Amino acid sequence: xxxxxxxxxxxxxxxxxxxxxxxxxxxxxxxxxxxxxxxxxxxxxxxxxxxxxxxxxxxxxxxxxxxxxxxxxxxxxxxxxxxxxxxxxxxxxxxxxxxxxxxxxxxxxxxxxxxxxxxxxxxxxxxxxxxxxxxxxxxxxxxxxxxxxxxxxxxxxxxxxxxxxxxxxxxxxxxxxxxxxxxxxxxxxxxxxxxxxxxxxxxxxxxxxxxxxxxxxxxxxxxxxxxxxxxxxxxxxxxxxxxxxxxxxxxxxxxxxxxxxxxxxxxxxxxxxxxxxxxxxxxxxxxxxxx
Amino acid sequence: xxxxxxxxxxxxxxxxxxxxxxxxxxxxxxxxxxxxxxxxxxxxxxxxxxxxxxxxxxxxxxxxxxxxxxxxxxxxxxxxxxxxxxxxxxxxxxxxxxxxxxxxxxxxxxxxxxxxxxxxxxxxxxxxxxxxxxxxxxxxxxxxxxxxxxxxxxxxxxxxxxxxxxxxxxxxxxxxxxxxxxxxxxxxxxxxxxxxxxxxxxxxxxxxxxxxxxxxxxxxxxxxxxxxxxxxxxxxxxxxxxxxxxxxxxxxxxxxxxxxxxxxxxxxxxxxxxxxxxxxxxxxxxxxxxxxxxxxxxxxxxxxxxxxxxxxxxxxxxxxxxxxxxxxxxxxxx
Numbered sequence: 001x002x003x004x005x006x007x008x009x010x011x012x013x014x015x016x017x018x019x020x021x022x023x024x025x026x027x028x029x030x031x032x033x034x035x036x037x038x039x040x041x042x043x044x045x046x047x048x049x050x051x052x053x054x055x056x057x058x059x060x061x062x063x064x065x066x067x068x069x070x071x072x073x074x075x076x077x078x079x080x081x082x083x084x085x086x087x088x089x090x091x092x093x094x095x096x097x098x099x100x101x102x103x104x105x106x107x108x109x110x111x112x113x114x115x116x117x118x119x120x121x122x123x124x125x126x127x128x129x130x131x132x133x134x135x136x137x138x139x140x141x142x143x144x145x146x147x148x149x150x151x152x153x154x155x156x157x158x159x160x161x162x163x164x165x166x167x168x169x170x171x172x173x174x175x176x177x178x179x180x181x182x183x184x185x186x187x188x189x190x191x192x193x194x195x196x197x198x199x200x201x202x203x204x205x206x207x208x209x210x211x212x213x214x215x216x217x218x219x220x221x222x223x224x225x226x227x228x229x230x231x232x233x234x235x236x237x238x239x240x241x242x243x244x245x246x247x248x249x250x251x252x253x254x255x256x257x258x259x260x261x262x263x264x265x266x267x268x269x270x271x272x273x274x275x276x277x278x279x280x281x282x283x284x285x286x287x288x289x290x291x
Numbered sequence: 292x293x294x295x296x297x298x299x300x301x302x303x304x305x306x307x308x309x310x311x312x313x314x315x316x317x318x319x320x321x322x323x324x325x326x327x328x329x330x331x332x333x334x335x336x337x338x339x340x341x342x343x344x345x346x347x348x349x350x351x352x353x354x355x356x357x358x359x360x361x362x363x364x365x366x367x368x369x370x371x372x373x374x375x376x377x378x379x380x381x382x383x384x385x386x387x388x389x390x391x392x393x394x395x396x397x398x399x400x401x402x403x404x405x406x407x408x409x410x411x412x413x414x415x416x417x418x419x420x421x422x423x424x425x426x427x428x429x430x431x432x433x434x435x436x437x438x439x440x441x442x443x444x445x446x447x448x449x450x451x452x453x454x455x456x457x458x459x460x461x462x463x464x465x466x467x468x469x470x471x472x473x474x475x476x477x478x479x480x481x482x483x484x485x486x487x488x489x490x491x492x493x494x495x496x497x498x499x500x501x502x503x504x505x506x507x508x509x510x511x512x513x514x515x516x517x518x519x520x521x522x523x524x525x526x527x528x529x530x531x532x533x534x535x536x537x538x539x540x541x542x543x544x545x546x547x548x549x550x551x552x553x554x555x556x557x558x559x560x561x562x563x564x565x566x567x568x569x570x571x572x573x574x575x576x577x578x579x580x581x582x583x584x585x586x587x588x589x590x591x592x593x594x595x596x597x598x599x600x601x602x603x604x605x606x607x608x609x610x611x612x613x614x615x616x617x618x619x620x621x622x623x624x625x
Binding site: 134165169207 | 321325326352353354479482502509567568571
């Protein structure tokens with residue numbers, strides 16, 4: 001069932017949860033309830049195809065998460081929810097560059113904190129030398145996938161918004177190393193998204209400078225296959241990153257047409273697919289001037 | 292060697308016959324889409340289209356889709372492309388002094404670069420123009436520094452390393468040999484893997500390159516001594532704009548020159564920022580002693596003399612540049 005979130009509903013939920021928190025007075029209960037609730041709301045948003053509704057409603061939920069975190073700052077599940085939502089919201093709905101930067105910074109900070117709480121080795125991820133960083137990556141296990149993926153994807157989003165910041169560009173290898181490890185541990189995680197990220201990483205540079213577009217293409221195709229063709233964002237990224245770089249107009253248009261013709265509704269992907277369709281429309285509109 | 296030019300008369304005649312029809316200038320660059328360079332060029336393209344009421348359209352081929360510099364120049368000769376952003380040394384077959392500023396260790400700091408460029412960029416642009424290319428300016432990349440995994444700032448130390456040089460670049464290979472270094476030629480695309488596997492363990496590269504290509508993850512030390520000034524040019528084949536009206540040509544020249552000047556200035560900031568980022572990523576800057584600097588300079592001077600003897604750069608241009616440097620250094624009390 002497609003759930004549409006409206007801000008009024010979120011306000012009611014916030015009020016309800018506020019009462020619940022006041023009544024409970026027990027951190028353990030509160031953690032469990034708030035984590036379950038945040039998971040439920042996050043899922044509801046991911047399953048929504050009402051982009052305007054989510055755009056308007058999510059900020060209230062983000063504020064709510066901040067409130068929960070203020071009471072329970074070391075709750076890794078809440079930190080993960082908040083990191084993912086801040087990162088996704090900044091990437092999909094925010095146009096103001098300053099606000100985008102602020103939200104992506106928050107997302108990365110939350111993701112790094114969540115990882116640090118659960119996996120001690122990751123605590124210096126952003127400050128340690130690359131040698132020290134790469135030493136613990138192979139030790140991540142399948143139990144760490146959610147945290148590693150959240151950190152890697154928040155990091156990638158953070159870097160993407162800082163294309164002119166050399167300190168951010170210098171951290172690209174770290175986000176990539178995390179995602180490479182996640183793909184090894186659970187390639188199908190989040191509808192094949194680890195492969196989608198790896199496809200983007202491999203197509204950031206032209207072949208003459210070390211980019212590997214054909215390796216990138218294989219990752220995009222793998223992400224699409226792992227999702228049974230339902231991860232429409234993987235198709236959009238395939239068109240935007242690979243087909244444009246290689247000037248393959250036919251492939252570009254074919255992928256985007258598939259996205260535009262597709263039903264966006266898919267558990268866990270509906271919102272992302274709706275954003276993907278929006279992006280596909282913009283790419284199609286600019287194709288004549290690009291190619 | 293003079294450039295062979297192929298003029299497609301039919302195309303030009305077609306332009307003259309229909310002055311109101313749009314002329315599309317196809318331009319190639321290695322820079323990826325989304326880079327600051329491409330953002331500036333696309334903005335310039337939009338302005339050219341606007342200011343010429345759509346009579347001139349710039350079409351970009353980013354990300355190296357048209358091949359390396361050599362392939363791009365071939366396509367320009369055959370009029371499949373009209374222009375390109377190229378590294379400083381790529382146009383030497385047209386005008387050898389285009390690599391004047393590339394001579395090893397000719398500049399000690401960016402103040403010297405600015406002083407000389409304010410006086411000699413025009414000479415380089417005029418030389419290119421006389422040999423078939425309208426250059427819209429020169430865009431700095433920055434100083435290349437030696438980077439390695441060894442805490443040693445001496446030439447002797449560098450000789451013990453496995454030092455990368457770009458494949459198919461005899462000038463750089465010769466310069467390395469002049470320092471007594473046995474170079475390992477690799478394409479840029481293979482350098483990161485080469486560092487990871489130990490095939491090489493030292494490079495000379497501007498900080499922006501080392502960071503953008505993620506080489507910094509495999510390097511620990513940077514010798515704080517500029518080895519070479521690296522830059523690029525943005526050119527249009529003279530033939531490609533000769534068919535434009537004088538007013539449209541002026542728009543193309545003005546807008547692109549202004550855009551490139553902005554890129555040039557922005558790149559200076561990037562150079563400084565990337566150098567800082569290298570330090571924050573744990574690449575330690577090591578200061579050579581004055582005796583070590585003297586040895587580096589002595590070898591660079593001998594390499595330069597050889598390059599001048601081989602007419603890789605003309606002695607007249609070199610001497611003019613050195614005269615400017617002497618004046619500048621005198622004014623700085625050196």
